Amino acid sequence: MSSEPETRAGVAEPVAPAPAPWGARVLGAVLLAVGLFLLWTAYRAAGGDYSASGPWLAPLVVTTGWVVLATWYLVGQFRTPHRVEPAILAESHTPPGPEAAARQNDEPDTAAARKDGSNATETRNDGSDAVDGRDDEPAAEVRALPPALVSAALLGYVLLLAPVGFVLASALFFVACARILGSRAWLRDIAVAVPLALGVYYGFTRGLDITLPAGVLPL
Amino acid sequence: MNVFGDLLSGFGTVLEPQYLLYAAIGVTLGTFVGVLPGIGPALTIALLLPVTFNLDDPIGTFIMFAGIYYGAMYGGSTTSILLNTPGESASVATAIEGYQMARRGRARAALATAAIGSFVAGTISTLLLTLFAKPVASLAVEFRAADYFALALLAMVAVTALVGRSLVRGLISLSLGLFLGLVGLDELTGQARFSFGTLELLDGIDVVVIIVGLFAIGETLYVASRLGQLPDRVTPLEPARGGFGWLSRQDWARSWRPWLRGTAVGFPFGALPSGGADIPTFLSYTYERHRAKNKAEFGKGAIEGVAGPEAANNAAFSGVLVPLLTLGIPTSATAAVMLAAFQIFNVQPGPQLFDKSPELVWALIASLYVGNVLLLLLNLPLIRLWVKVLQIPRPILYAGILVFATLGVYAATNSVTQVLIAYGIGVLGFFMRHFEFPIAPVILGAILGPMMELQFRRTLVLSNGDLSVFVTRPLTAVLLGLVVVAVLVPFLPRIVARLRGRPATAERLAFGEDD
Incomplete structure (x- = not known):
């Protein structure tokens, strides 16, 4: 939702060697820990009941899948730190898709339009918001x-x-x-x-x- | 009685004044909420669900829902065009050209081609739905539990694999949804799962709670973390040229083919388990750009780039209704919310629906035609009102969304704990957005997971625990094969490149973002 095309600016720009995504690594570790906890919960509650038509197969399958995926994600975050998802997508190779096309014509005057249109009721940062805050450096411009x-x-x-x-x-x-x-x-x-x-x-x-x-x- | 007899009786119901009123209320409410930036049809319906709790008239309610949905979709295109803030990924394609048109003083033409295109596509695709629904339903009677299991798995995996940019993140989202669906009492044995010893979790986590949490709370928290980055200037409408001069003769000439092509792409993609409107809108956009005589105009406000995707978006909705009504399988986040709405009224969509409550189904389908007409009649003349809605200051807007989200969950569950769960899921949704995890798989997992598990276990009970039924029954085997294909499709460019001995530079296919 509401992923305004211009916040995706990072796609079209050449990927700069961004700092290691520590946030994503922490997330991966948390995901893994939660997954292990849930798997353990399911395993203990199942008490050896692994029958395919019983109530504990699905929880075990889902939580095992969770653990595997969290491991995959976590490992991915350590392999090539400058890319978000090295195993699957090479974001630097994304061709100028529809969003990128729209953006190229978009940037100069929207920034200008925004400055004079800035509403007194909102605190705003400087006009550097064309730089992406989502793709590679989630930390930029984000306030907790x-x-x-x-x-x-x-x-x-x-x-x-x-x-x-x-x-x-x-x-x-x-x-x-x-x-x-x-x-x-x-x-x-x-x-x-x-x-x-x-x-x-x-x-x-x-x-x-x-x-x-x-x-x-x-x- | 043949299909048209059924449909006529449906119209007979819908055209009663009270139901027309329901439809009009639905369209207006839906547009009002849909116009608010960042709110898509799924959340619109979820937020408006409480309004319908104490209506004891399911037909009226579903007519209203049809109106709400169409209104929300139309409102979303208005927001995309005037504010460049698509409320859902299906409107992203519209926003590209539509916003450019608006900035070049052609907002009215963009809004009109979106509205008329939606009307054309909605009418044609509802006609297709009318023709296809009953035959598919009678086919679906043959479906067994094993087929339903495979279908649910296919819908879930296809959406996760095709929509969004990263498979691993999509699958993690899906796991989260499946987990949320597991919480509570097991339907068959009554054992408590993942309730962690609390009574509150025994009832499970309602889909409405998940949707409101992820979309409303999560979205607002996300906005709060990026206050400075929002476009807050509404592109002004150029002065009207009087009468019905929204579209020039040339605009009509350039619009009608994209409308029809968009419809042709939208309906089948909506009907297949492929995530609703995301893929067809982008396909339509790409196709129109390739075909355009004047390619340079694309990116600077080409009317074809609004006409095609908007038509595809609308047609896809009627398409999504085919599996939803005939099989009870939702294939997009919005369809999942619709299913939740059905379940509130104890109406279970599926092949039996056409036999058990034909008057409801046909009234619903007839109301799609009526909603379409009402939308066209109400929206273009009321555009100034919708522009006013767009100008609501952001802090007030989002504070209001949070109040309504809380109200919605509280009214639905009457429990403070459930509201807290929704908030918790909202915080989760915030982190998911922050780290670019797609949202739609969570909702599909939560609603399809329990369905899938039930059918799986039912199959095994019937076959005395013999797992081979899943491969020996041809239909089931084909569907399970499609699941594998769905996972592989995104990697096709890489696989092809590797087969040709080139380094795998091609990226993964991806359409839209989520929901």
């Missing part, structure tokens, strides 16, 4: 703090849902989340959040007969 904060806000939201009620929790979360995502217009956010939460609450509880927690507000 906003997603972490959004996750924390979500956690707070769902935990508040029952005790505080849908309307209040949603409105609070909405404003907080918009703020994390770069909004600096408190009043506008509140003006959207409160009617939205109330409208959804009444629409669902009265219109669709779906129960939502009322919480502390006398609704």
Whole structure:
């Protein structure tokens, strides 16, 4: 989803010897560890029941497959560090596909268009976003703090849902989340959040007969 | 009664005012949500599922779903053209030329050729669906458990192998989906699997939870990590030329052949287990570019490059409905969500569906025609409204998506734990996007895996544990052979190159990205 063609710019550009993909290696190791844990769980639960029509064949097959694939992935990350997936694709050889074609005409003026079109509500980096942040160097231009904060806000939201009620929790979360995502217009956010939460609450509880927690507000 | 008699009675149902209203609501809701950047049809349907929980009218609901789907697809093409933010990989091809057209002041022509092309393709392919559905269903009656096992495996593996750029990452995604599908009570023996001693996991993980987690939560977290990189300027519409002057005579002349060709590519690829609309849209784009008299125009806003892929996208959906309705096998992420919607109403698609609930099936098919017409009538005139929707500031948009995602899961499951599971899957989805793992195989694995396992074990129970049934029954053996072919196809260029004694420089075939 939403993989805007220009974020794939790396495909068309010659592959520079990027630093070793440590993130991918850690991921591979985590995948392998989780796979082994799940395989062990399935193996223990099966207790020797490997009959093909029994309930434990599928878990064992799936988790074994997981372990094999995670190993394949992990080994791939160590073999040729400058490529994401050396065993299968040589990204430097990708011909200028449709995306690349579109991009070539795209870059100069979109960057310009974006600068003057930059919205006051969003924090933005410099105009270097034509450089890919996804293919080889996932670390470039990626910030870990906003997603972490959004996750924390979500956690707070769902935990508040029952005790505080849908309307209040949603409105609070909405404003907080918009703020994390770069909004600096408190009043506008509140003006959207409160009617939205109330409208959804009444629409669902009265219109669709779906129960939502009322919480502390006398609704 | 022949097919057209069935269809007529379907129309008889759909054209009742209340159902027309359902269709209109569906189309409008679908377009509204589909226009939002980054939201594709699969997530649109998943987010709107709760709306239908307490409707006790399955026919009305499915008519609404057909409308939602068409609306979402159309809304997605609007977003691709005006904002260059395709909500799903099937719109990526449209975005290439469509956005260029919009930037050169031809947004209206691009939107019109997309809309009319979708209408033409939707109508023709729904006609094909009408003709093919019943014969395929009566063929499918012959299918045994072993065939279903092989079909489910084929659908899963084909999508994983053909869509996306890396086989190993696709297969890891698939394993994750299969694992998520395993969690919970085993259907046949009632044993708890991977529930880790908790009661909450005994019921398994709902597909809606997985979809909302991966698409809505995962996507938003991904956006949050890259706040500075989003295109946020909507290309303005050029002033209207009055009346129906959206397409010039020349535009029509250049559009109609790509529409028909796109339809011709889209429907069969949709019907085959090949991942829905991703492959046909790219094939159509590539084909139109090769054929074009004026190749230089491609990449700068060639109308053929919008007309063809959009038609293919729409035709593929009717194609996807063939295996979904007749076999109960979803072949794309969106079809998987549709299947989940069917299951909420205890409707099990498959060969029996045409005998058990013919009025539902034919009303659904008739509603596809109606939805198509409504879409054409509603959308071009309402384009200014959709442009307004596109201009919603991103922080508000994504905060809203998260509220609706939470609401959707909570309303579906009435459990805080399930919401937490959705969040957890969302975090997973974030890392999957970050490391370029495709999303669609997770959903197909989660929905097809349990189906596959059930059929596998059923086969073995019937054959007294004799595994040879999978190779001695010709149909099953052929289907399993196709699974092997599907895995090898992406490597064809390399294999051919090696056979000719050249170094394997050719890349792996890949179409689109995911979902």
